[in-house]
Ligand code: NAD
């Protein structure tokens with residue numbers, strides 16, 4: 189029987205709560221499927237680890253997970269440590285060296301969940317946002333001088349490479365082609381940012397020529413926020429820069445009912461390195477330790493992990509189990525207006541996995 193080695197990195201805050209729930213569900217789905225198993229290795233990296241060891245993960249941390257089949261991640265973010273330290277010290281320290289350049293974020297309004305948009309109750313909102321995940325505004329290029337003096341200056345340089353833009357455009361066009369509507373929106377800001385964003389647009393046009401069967405359009409990021417709210421049904425697949433897609437995908441998650449539902453895959457499409465799966469939300473300091481975090485975003489990320497591993501049947505079965513549970517308001521956590529706890533939702537999904545119809 190095939191056994192997949194999974195590196196579980198819960199991180200901090202509700203990351204620990206939702207990853208524990210995610211593992212329960214993964215174990216249940218493997219058992220139900222019968223064709224594969226998981227070997228799960230736990231890594232206690234993150235803010236608490238940093239307080240003891242002075243860094244978010246060990247120096248050889250990446251070597252410890254390089255050979256795993258996939259990574260299940262919770263959240264990098266600790267109340268006592270500045271966000272740029274936790275993010276760069278853990279999440280980006282994995283994503284960037286492992287060249288997980290395609291960040292894929294599906295959005296749908298799941299059964300039983302209400303979108304804050306009037307007129308939207310299901311099929312009108314079925315998007316996938318592709319976020320460039322290796323460069324752009326998060327390239328880490330920049331500096332700070334004369335700290336504390338009136339002459340202090342700081343820069344964050346958004347760096348785009350032709351190779352980086354070509355590969356994300358190709359990935360997005362290919363993904364758009366694989367979906368029924370074959371529709372791609374390229375998000376840009378080439379009116380104000382007249383160098384890199386203009387190159388971004390030019391490369392989009394060049395790559396589009398390789399995908400004549402995909403209909404595509406181009407949209408300025410500010411106008412895109414309006415379109416997401418006013419005309420959600422006109423959108424299918426979206427590609428945007430690291431920063432733009434970061435922001436748009438939180439909006440997308442909220443429009444689908446809650447940030448607690450939304451999943452992410454950080455893919456290394458060439459499979460030279462393991463890919464990483466995580467809910468898009470963070471540590472949620474306001475609810476951590478209370479047992480009420482919505483684990484659906486992590487479960488849906490587990491679906492994406494199963495898909496990536498090639499376990500299509502198990503992925504479909506888990507998604508069906510998730511939808512059965514969201515359809516039942518008794519399983520709604522407080523972010524969805526309900527009273528359920530993380531453990532209730534988890535038990536509900538495990539039950540649904542074991543049920544005859546999934
Ligand atoms: P957040 O996602 O942690 O929380 C935003 C709001 O959404 C909060 O009110 C929170 O309670 C709610 N929320 C989020 N996930 C939820 C869930 N599963 N169930 C119910 N409610 C949920 O964003 P933030 O407050 O901006 O960030 C908090 C910390 O997390 C910061 O340190 C930040 O850097 C970090 N963070 C990490 C990641 C990551 O590792 N991928 C992503 C975002 C934020």
Ligand code: MN
Pocket residue numbers: 434435438468
């Ligand atoms: Mn974000």
